[in-house]
Amino acid sequence: MRISTQMLFQQGLNGILEQQSRSARTLEQLSTGQRVNRPSDDPAAAARIQELDxxxxxxxxxxxxxxxxxxxxxxxxxxxxxxxxxxxxxxxxxxxxxxxxxxxxxxxxxxxxxxxxxxxxxxxxxxxxxxxxxxxxxxxxxxxxxxxxxxxxxxxxxxxxxxxxxxxxxxxxxxxxxxxxxxxxxxGNGAVSVAPAAANTGTGVSIVGAGTPLAAGTSYTIRFTGADAYEVVDQDSNTIASGAFADGDNLSFNGIGVVVNGNPAAGDEFTVAPARLESVFATIDKLAAAFEAPANTDASRTGQRQAIDDALxxxxxxxxxxxxxxxxxxxxxxxxxxxxxxxxxxRFSLEKLVSEVRDLDFAEAASRLQQELFTLQAAQQSFTRIQGNSLFNFI
CATH class of the missing domain: 1.20.1330.10 (f41 fragment of flagellin, N-terminal domain)
Known part of the structure; x- marks a missing residue:
């Protein structure tokens, strides 16, 4: 087989370029500290690194x-x-x-x-x-x-x-x-609440005790028929309970308990209804308003006392x-x-895994670079000797 001078030169050049490419890739790895700098370096590792990233x-x-x-x-x-x-x-x-x-x-x-x-x-x-x-x-x-x-x-x-x-x-x-x-x-108590009628004239102050939530639209009225007697009617004016009353009594009906302190007057009323929503701001405002209002009559003092108890x-x-x-x-x-x-x-475990896949073993890369540079130098020297050979040297 004939080996032309052009083929000889081309093969030598290709060998040198290939060794230079390997050395350049190793140098890049050493400079970046990464074994995989582009997908072509290791396609499988590059895909894994992307997933881990x-x-x-x-x-x-x-x-x-x-x-x-x-x-x-x-x-x-x-x-x-x-x-x-x-x-x-x-x-x-x-x-x-x-x-x-x-x-x-x-x-x-x-x-x-x-x-x-x-x-x-x-x-x-x-x-x-x-x-x-x-x-x-x-x-x-x-x-x-x-x-x-x-x-x-x-x-x-x-x-x-x-x-x-x-x-x-x-x-x-x-x-x-x-x-x-x-x-x-x-x-109220979080389930039901009680409120005095605005027209009350006695000194009765109410506090709701026991009570389960009432259905919407359900309400009761505690009406004092005398200073020592009361009755309870529902929203349809049906009498639910009645009896004698004394200061501090707990008036119980249908699982609800309302304590009335003081001395209500005949005709005074207290309405029991589902608990209403009230903000903390409204609570403080009502209390401040109660203290700002003059309390120079029994009715006004009773109203102030009721407002304080409700606020507490x-x-x-x-x-x-x-x-x-x-x-x-x-x-x-x-x-x-x-x-x-x-x-x-x-995250630490993932970052460690990424490092294991992507990062460079510097000792191995440095050793490999020395080998690649040695191989490149040998290729260059071989090419110099081979390209100098000619038949004319032997004639």
Whole structure:
């Protein structure tokens, strides 16, 4: 077989270029620290790396969501703690104002502080997270949820409890809505409530005790037929119960108990109905209004006493609601701590696996480079000797 001079040169050149390409690829690996820099380096490994990178990125999202949720919940927990402190202070003021030793001017001073506490509660309801979002506004996190106008506090948020993915198929609420925390608190005993008629002239003050929820539209009227006698009629004017009355008696009927203290006058009435929703803001506002109003008659003093007793009962339910929400927040924070450890561990394992597939063994690569450079040098020297051979040298 004849070997032409062109073929000889081409084969030698191809060998040198191939060795240069191998050396350049090894040098690139050493400079980047990665064994796989492009899919052509190792197609199977490149596909595996791409899959692992997606998993690592997803774990990063989970960890970031956990941190964001933890920050918002920690802010909410602080706000709830502050709200509970205000509720306890309002209770102290209500008890103080109920004392007969506090005059009208003293009650007006108490009312002034109550108004200040009301403003503080509104400010707590408008608390922001570290990202500047309103934590009690639900999905309307860019809008202040609470606004006061003429003593009436309205809610501009919604009832959507936002949730973030903190793991594969696992979500967690990053807060609680303001209407659930501050607005939707049932009065009375939480099931039924009792309210005196505006036209009452006696000194009777009512407190609802036992009672199960009433169906919508169901109500009862406790009517005093005399100073020492009463009857109970339903919404259809049917008599349900009747009997004698003495100060402090518990009037029981159909599983409901209402304690009436004082001395109601003949014709005085108390209406028993399903518990209504009342906000903590309305509770404080009513209490302040009761202390601001003059109490210079038996009827006005009785009305003030009723308002104080109603407020004290409602403050108990407000505090219970805040404790309930705080317990939920604490539980979620505890769960987040456990989930965060798990997700961090998973991300570390994935990153380690990616490193094993993609990263370079520097010792092996350095040794291989030395071998490739030696081979390249040998190829160059061989080519120099071969290309110098000619038949004319032997003639």
């Amino acid at each position: 997606r998993a690592v990125a997803q774990q990063g999202v989970y960890v970031e969501n956990i941190a964001r949720t933890e920050q918002r919940l920690a802010t909410e927990e602080g706000a709830l703690t502050s709200a509970s402190t205000i509720v306890r202070r309002v209770r102290e003021l209500a008890v103080q104002g109920a004392s007969d030793t506090v005059g009208e001017e003293g009650r007006k001073l108490i009312a002034t502080e109550l108004r200040q506490r009301l403003d503080e509660m509104v400010a707590i309801g408008n608390s922001r997270s570290g990202e500047g979002e309103f934590i009690f506004a639900g999905a309307q996190s860019q809008t202040p949820p609470f606004a006061a106008s003429a003593g009436v506090v309205s809610y501009a948020g919604d009832s959507v409890q936002r949730e973030l993915m903190i793991g594969a198929g696992t979500t967690m609420a990053d807060g609680d809505t303001g209407d659930n925390v501050f607005m939707r608190i049932r009065d 009962g409602q403050l108990d339910r407000v505090e219970s609601r805040l404790l309930e929400v705080r317990a939920g927040v604490g539980g979620r924070l505890s769960t987040l701590a456990d989930v965060q450890d798990t997700q961090e561990s998973v």
